[in-house]
Amino acid sequence: MKTYWDIVGDGGSNVAAQVEAQTARLRGRMAHVRRKVAVVSGKGGVGKSTVTANLAVALAMDGLRIGVLDADVNGPSMAKLLGVRGRPLRAGPDGILPPEGPMGIKVVSMDLLLPSDETPVAWHGPAQQESFIWRGMIEVNALREFLADTAWGELDLLLADLPPGADRISHLTGLLPDLTGCLVVTVPSEVSHLIVKKAVSAVRDARWAPTLGLVENMGRFTCKHCGAPEAMFPGGDTRAMATAMGIPFLGSIDFDPRLAAASDRGVPLVLSHPDTPAAEALVRIARTIHGWVEAV
Numbered sequence: 423m424k425t426y427w428d429i430v431g432d433g434g435s436n437v438a439a440q441v442e443a444q445t446a447r448l449r450g451r452m453a454h455v456r457r458k459v460a461v462v463s464g465k466g467g468v469g470k471s472t473v474t475a476n477l478a479v480a481l482a483m484d485g486l487r488i489g490v491l492d493a494d495v496n497g498p499s500m501a502k503l504l505g506v507r508g509r510p511l512r513a514g515p516d517g518i519l520p521p522e523g524p525m526g527i528k529v530v531s532m533d534l535l536l537p538s539d540e541t542p543v544a545w546h547g548p549a550q551q552e553s554f555i556w557r558g559m560i561e562v563n564a565l566r567e568f569l570a571d572t573a574w575g576e577l578d579l580l581l582a583d584l585p586p587g588a589d590r591i592s593h594l595t596g597l598l599p600d601l602t603g604c605l606v607v608t609v610p611s612e613v614s615h616l617i618v619k620k621a622v623s624a625v626r627d628a629r630w631a632p633t634l635g636l637v638e639n640m641g642r643f644t645c646k647h648c649g650a651p652e653a654m655f656p657g658g659d660t661r662a663m664a665t666a667m668g669i670p671f672l673g674s675i676d677f678d679p680r681l682a683a684a685s686d687r688g689v690p691l692v693l694s695h696p697d698t699p700a701a702e703a704l705v706r707i708a709r710t711i712h713g714w715v716e717a718v
């Protein structure tokens with residue numbers, strides 16, 4: 423075992439210098455990215471990744487050069503949603519070359535590194551029962567490495583799909599410096615609203631970037647029998663919550679089984695069914711985000 427004197431400083435491992443060098447590389451890469459937006463929710467399963475994938479495609483259709491960072495190391499889904507699963511990351515002269523999804527969207531995800539579907543990412547702490555303590559730190563290191571080593575090239579916008587959990591927000595702030603802002607996704611249930619408020623507070627407390635907008639997902643569905651729109655969840659009024667928090671409400675996306683089916687095929691709805699109300703709502707939201715990219 424190392425003694426106290428051995429571990430004063432970084433124990434001779436030079437970790438501090440390595441992190442510094444990586445951070446410098448990361449800043450160099452990010453200098454070629456005009457805008458960065460993080461998609462957050464607090465609550466899991468509300469459709470962050472689905473919304474991110476569709477917005478990425480809608481913005482790319484609008485002519486922007488888009489990169490997507492799947493910051494969900496343990497539950498990566500962007501490779502599947504953008505149809506690049508199974509396409510490995512390749513090494514080029516300038517760094518890792520991310521595979522390109524629809525409309526040339528560059529995708530980086532832990533999913534592209536894991537050897538099989540069943541392999542989870544396991545964090546091993548010095549003692550297994552302590553691994554949760556290390557998880558946040560190791561996740562951040564993995565993502566910093568991804569960001570620093572990827573040859574993103576020139577991008578107009580990098581969208582980062584964050585894992586659920588308000589606590590994860592503070593871990594990730596150092597990774598995406600000069601973030602343009604956060605996009606918050608919620609479903610209109612009171613439970614989701616409760617947790618979204620915590621996520622918005624976590625973003626504010628981290629002094630990271632402004633929350634630029636709130637998106638409601640799975641707001642309504644169309645009745646199969648009468649064709650009338652019906653609320654998916656009773657209760658929560660997302661527009662009112664956005665107003666109360668002083669955040670722009672960007673729009674509501676309908677629940678549509680075709681969206682889930684298209685996502686499972688790796689073809690975002692805005693490509694497969696552009697005429698649906700859900701796809702049209704996503705395109706309108708993308709236009710607002712395009713405005714953030716162009717804003718000085």
Ligand SMILES: Nc1ncnc2c1ncn2[C@@H]1O[C@H](COP(=O)(O)OP(=O)(O)OP(=O)(O)O)[C@@H](O)[C@H]1O
Nearest residue numbers: 466467468469470471472586640676677678681682
């Ligand atoms: N508007 C929608 N209509 C129908 N299905 C949807 C809609 N939005 C998302 N889904 C489905 O809901 C499920 C969860 O979506 P998704 O994985 O995007 O959520 P998430 O917030 O990223 O989850 P996590 O917190 O685990 O990262 C997926 O099966 C997706 O296809």
Ligand SMILES: [Mg+2]
Nearest residue numbers: 470471494499
């Ligand atoms: Mg997700």
